[in-house]
Amino acid sequence: MQETSGMKKYDAIIIGAGQAGVPLAKKLAKAGKRTAIIEKRWLGGTCVNDGCTPSKTMIGDARLAYVARQAERIGLRTEGVVDINTIIDRKTGIVENARNGIYKSMREIPNLDLMMGTATFTGPKELRVDYVSGNMEFLSADLVFINTGARAVIPEIEGINEVGCLTSTSIMELREIPEHLVIVGGGYIALEFAQLFCRLGSKVTILEKGPRILSKEDEDVATEVGTILAEEGAGVITNVQVEKVARIPGGQTVISIHTDGGQQQISCSHWLIAAGRVPNTDELNLAKAGVKTNEKGYIITDERLQTTAQDVYALGDVNGGPAFTHVAYNDHLIVLKNILEEANLSAHNRIVPYCMFTDPELGRVGMTEQEAREKGFQVKVAKLKMANSARGVESGETRGFMKAVVDEYSGQILGASILAAHGGEIVSVLQMAMMGSIPYESIRNMMFAHPTFSESLNNLFMTLDKS
Missing domain, CATH: 3.50.50.60 (FAD/NAD(P)-binding domain)
Structure with a gap:
């Protein structure tokens, strides 16, 4: 291995080119900060390479096979034979296109150095980079951001x-x-x-x-x-x-x-x-940086995502917060605005939506009924089967239900579980209501386009009139 002497100085270094690291690197560089981003594997992180992009592509293809079989209700007959190679090839093409797009966009930005290799702390805000080419380099920065993500845990099972x-x-x-x-x-x-x-x-x-x-x-x-x-x-x-x-x-x-x-x-x-998953912190040598982790290896941060080391931040899955792409992206907005604009943004009490992409989808936001009751809220629970949704019946999407948890005294929506076709889209309506402190009565009386799935939110909250 060849070694380059000296230490290269940056304003900011980002370790990991995931869904927080990439936009953060671009925006810091565009703001005039000399920035380096280090990635040991592929650009785009879990989302682009192992998570959202490939899995939802394959889920979409599998749904086509399911819908084709369901089409027998209108007399359409299919053989139902699936070519897995076609599915894998389409998925791979979409992933590579996204990954290459990230690479191209980053190469075009002044003040931004993209480094493919493994980063290891050698001291406070000091790093060694072992490049995939075999070379080594030492870096330091005023600000360091860790966005190394997590990976699947393999349990200890005999054999x-x-x-x-x-x-x-x-x-x-x-x-x-x-x-x-x-x-x-x-x-x-x-x-x-x-x-x-x-x-x-x-x-x-x-x-x-x-x-x-x-x-x-x-x-x-x-x-x-x-x-x-x-x-x-x-x-x-x-x-x-x-x-x-x-x-x-x-x-x-x-x-x-x-x-x-x-x-x-x-x-x-x-x-x-x-x-389950485990954080990618084992190669970072965090002790050298003064960065502490919890018993599961996740980096400990405050509500502004700063670690136990001054000017070192942890974003995305590696900090142990909700492991979702959109959370990582929001993490980058918090630190970016706090640093560049002296804002006072915090990760505390964020309203975090998420979606499980089964069919029908499970769109979720806020507290579950169980969580609300455990926290001492007096709640009312609205529930509507999708078999009672006009659009659900018309489209044949009658599986699942809508559920919302409401504070009995204020009428504020505390949380929702939308297990329905387009559940992830529908729950966004309720997320915005929660962010705007809009009571459930306003959603109950709101005029929605007819016939849409979101229109069933009228009927969902009408069930509380009968309770």
Whole structure:
């Protein structure tokens, strides 16, 4: 390895070219700050390369297969044969186009140096970069931003090192449709892949260690999602302890589990681990920088996203906040405006929406019913089945329901769960109402275009008139 002597000085260094790092680097450079951004892998972070872009592309293609089969209700017959290579090729093309677009846009900005390599702290606001080319360089900056993200956690299971497993990244490179896919985990990523591969023709079994899937959601939401997945062929086993895994002659994988019913074995062609994520902090040598982490390895930050080291910030998944692309993007806005405009923005009490892209989607914002009650609110709960939505009936999208939690005294919307077609879009209406302190009565009486899914919010809040 060749070593370059001396230390290059910057105004700002960003470690990680994810959904916070890229826009932050561009805007700091455009503001006249000499900026470096260091990326060890691919530009765009998890979202572009391993998360939102590829998975939602494949989910969209799987939905086409599902819709084609549903078209039999109007007499349209299809063979239902899916070419997985076509799906993977389309996904790969979209990802590479997005990644290349980021690269091109960054290369055109003055004051911005893009460095492909691994960054390691050597002292407070000082870094060593080990380039993919084999060279090494030392950097320092007045400001340092960490946007290194997180990766899938691989649990310690007997035999897993010998057998191997799929992750949410590698499963999107499969050029075969699993005959039987077992998914370890019952969260958002696990359920999206469960439905996706059911629609491509796989038998799917979900193994959840807890008493139910979607442990962070209200029980009625989790139950309804489970019913929808069951209708499409996904089986769910709860209270599961995965004990060991082995490969048997013929290529099948045998997973030994313990459940309430005792010991059993499940044979499958493929298995996916979707049981959580861990932060990418292990290579950073954070102690040298004075940056502290919590017991799970996430970087500790204050409400303005500054770490325990002065002028060092952590943005996105690596700081342990809600692990969503839009949160990372909002993180960059907070630090950018605070630094360049001396604003006083904070991550405290942000209204964070999110969406699980099953079909129907689960759009979420604010508190669940359970959370609101635990925090001492006196609540009213509005609920409307999509079978009672005019647009739902007309379009044949009758699965799921709308649910909103309202403060009984103020009429303010505390949270919502929209399990419906376009649920992520519908919940944005309620998010804006929450941001503007608009009471539910105004939504109940609001004039929406007819017939739309959002119009059903009228009917949703009318249910409170009957309670």
